[in-house]
Amino acid sequence: MPPAALPPTLGAGSDLQDRISFPTFADCPQLGDAADARYFHRAGAYRRHWCFLGEVTRVSTFSRLVLDVVDTAAREGTRVACYDDDGGRSFLTGARPPRVGDTVAVLYAQTKAFLDGTIGIRVEDNRCIRFLPHRLLDLLAANDALWGPRPAICCVPDCGESEDLRRCSKCQLVRYCGAEHQSTDWAAHKGICRALPTLKIFTDRDWTTYNRRITFQ
């Protein structure tokens, strides 16, 4: 079976642990603050790409689409508010709608103070946001498995077998001594295994330079 699930390339800065490419809420630049030299040239033009990641804890579509999220630093209560001329409905059409437990990815996220005094991320371009059907912890664990060392032993803890290992046929990443340990480990592995192909939308790009705006379409 071909190793279809593994991202074929790992673009520069595409490790989700890269804190400049994937800033926490506190590390996102503030809207209108082009002095942030990590992200902007002096004239205000983008220097590189970046993306905020958070796990959705609440979805509100009351007056517009608003998501409450927990970020990669476990900061709770961050709001991602989606603005268009139609109460945020353009963010819900076509694609799978966001659910609690999804990870939301927002390209070029910038923070701003809303009228009610809270601080959040305002999204106006529906091509810059994507709802991923994975827990944030699963995405990060899949990322770490992809970027980290790949032990040449069965990945069930304390097994230690290094001969005749077989790869997980779905992700082609982790290896087992046999079917028994693969099925023992499935409960722990399945979240990572399913999240791994999704990482392609990040690893397919170079995040460290900027030629033109990227989108999730």
Ligand SMILES: [Zn+2]
């Ligand atoms: Zn084993």
Ligand SMILES: [Zn+2]
């Ligand atoms: Zn797998």
